[in-house]
Amino acid sequence: MRATLAMPDSERDEHAIIARYFAPLATHEGARGLLDDAALLTATGPLVITTDAIVEGVHFLPADPLDLVARKALRVNLSDLAAKGAAPLGYLLTLFWPAGRVSGDIALLAQGLAVDQRVFDIALLGGDTVSTPGPLSLSVTMIGSAGRRTPARAGATQGDDVYVTGTIGDSGLGLEALRGAPFDAADRPFLAARYHLPEPRVSLAAWIAEYASAAMDVSDGLIADAAKLAAASHVSMEIDLGALPLSPAAARWAAAQPDLGAAKTRLASFGDDYEILFTAKPGAVHASAVPVTRIGRISGGGGIVLTEGGQPVAAPVQNGYVHRLGR
């Protein structure tokens, strides 16, 4: 970490903040305790590297607890690595801290980082902390160790089956619940938790590296992301909405909607799922540590075909999910 922090306005305070909140997170030897300008990383094989940022008011709500915000910043990146079959090693964090915000709030943010460092066995490698007149923002670069293979979006071929991990649509419903939409009181905490704290499928990384012909994480809505995978692979993907894996809460919500098909399409158009969408040769997929559901198959041509019980369903607008809260 270096330079330019400005709350309150001195080098001394900056160093105190780094020493107090961030240095304890830099448990990797190469991070040099954040007392240097760069991290030294000795890799024993190919690395997979990804970066994703989150912005207050765009990707998270101003009222979201800072420990969960910090964990989300890590998890959206961990999700990318998992989808590429890579095991996480460590990360660099750039923290854009609003000029007027008290520095003590960093404690909660650092607590969140510490928790997920333990959960995922990763360490802070380095970073930067800068003052901004804008909103709180976190940019994370996550570095992982490549698996036996690194599945691309572009690897799907005709005849492959299409799978997705976990359940789809919970996070989008959670955001709606947090913004005041009416939900069953029993389902609300589950859905809000799915929004606040995605569950990156890190435990599946080696499994994905073994079996997936193509893979990506679902962050912009299943249908929009499926369209990207199909386009990158120059194939067509058929998705059976009848097979869409739903949590009990999402299934209850869908059943209460006037049009079940439209409700499922909506769940498959929300974002922030952070599940893994992947393809594999029929019969190739073996038991996994996380529920995995076959939702379709790859054919020739291009684009996405939605079906329900074997019948085509009108495809929704392919805009995907645009992260823009409160506007």
Added chain:
Amino acid sequence: MRATLAMPDSERDEHAIIARYFAPLATHEGARGLLDDAALLTATGPLVITTDAIVEGVHFLPADPLDLVARKALRVNLSDLAAKGAAPLGYLLTLFWPAGRVSGDIALLAQGLAVDQRVFDIALLGGDTVSTPGPLSLSVTMIGSAGRRTPARAGATQGDDVYVTGTIGDSGLGLEALRGAPFDAADRPFLAARYHLPEPRVSLAAWIAEYASAAMDVSDGLIADAAKLAAASHVSMEIDLGALPLSPAAARWAAAQPDLGAAKTRLASFGDDYEILFTAKPGAVHASAVPVTRIGRISGGGGIVLTEGGQPVAAPVQNGYVHRLGR
């Protein structure tokens, strides 16, 4: 690059922007043309990784041309790698784009990236582009190949000489010139250029790896950064202000000030120099590709001692340089 861009407000435009402006920069095979979720990097040895961000109104002026802003974002990171003796390979970029700003402006920013990719033989490996209600900000993570050694801040020992590359204080004067302070018309363009476009000492990286016992780049002011190096090494550093390397423009400015000693102290307290401060055993340093000046020596104890012609000078407040423009 993925997700969440929002100007104008659709996936389709986001992809068009990535395809048009950023994909041509992703010349590294492992970047997969920015069509995937992560980059694959096969390293043949240890890597050095650093991250630094710049924020409009804090680290650069709103009127600064976007190509120079982009190049500065790369160069502040290249400077960190050079000070660690590492050769740059590539970078990841997170672009925080103000919600109301036209996307066409990205063209100029991408042009700047393209220029410096050629200058420094680096490639875009991946990134993220997000919309923000705040100021334009760029976060860069730069990855380099470690040199024979990776000098730390902590390597200085008693008896070492202290050196700095290039000249000190030009960038700080350039910022003052850009903010309207009176300067000789002949010196103004040079000083402004030193502010807008730092010259990271990438060509010295292998040389630094060979000779430096400790090294860091000078970004927060020579005196403040020297204090950090001395503290990390648990030594004292004597700096002879009489030996401070000044450009002709800075020397003219200093000579015109009422107190030459105070003027030199001020030059050594500005920031954004992006020169390399390093220490080495006496006699160890051989000819370099860039001017290098011996400015002091390491002794026991702690802290910084400023001298001029062998006489101690009162040390200024050790606050360093706080990047905060326009406030």
